[in-house]
Amino acid sequence: MEVPKRPKPFSMLDKVLDWINVFSLLSVAVLMFVQVILRYVLKMPLMGIEELCYFPTVWLYLFAAVKASSERGQLVARVLEIFCNARSFRSGASRRSLQAPSCCGSHGGATIT
Numbered sequence: 001m002e003v004p005k006r007p008k009p010f011s012m013l014d015k016v017l018d019w020i021n022v023f024s025l026l027s028v029a030v031l032m033f034v035q036v037i038l039r040y041v042l043k044m045p046l047m048g049i050e051e052l053c054y055f056p057t058v059w060l061y062l063f064a065a066v067k068a069s070s071e072r073g074q075l076v077a078r079v080l081e082i083f084c085n086a087r088s089f090r091s092g093a094s095r096r097s098l099q100a101p102s103c104c105g106s107h108g109g110a111t112i113t
Contacts, residue, residue: 010070017067024060028053 031053039045061075068075 014067014070017063017070020063021060021067024056024063027056028060031056 031049035046035049035053038049065075
């Protein structure tokens, strides 16, 4: 389904949201990288950096939800499905007859090719 063309102020707002999302994602990645380097390489952990990382993460989720809503979509995280499929694949099931376990959302029992 094609997203209808939006008026100019809203398209400009979408670009601002894109930049906020990029900045939030990069700040989370940089903060976690700094924490790992400080903790495991320099053996000097910086207290409070995980808590400081929550702020850009929450803003990232909120603005990404606004962006997805403006595109008439939704945020999807299929971590459980990926985990269940990988576990089934490692257990020796052939790739053509890989069954998604019933624990994996709405695909319960569907054959994945």
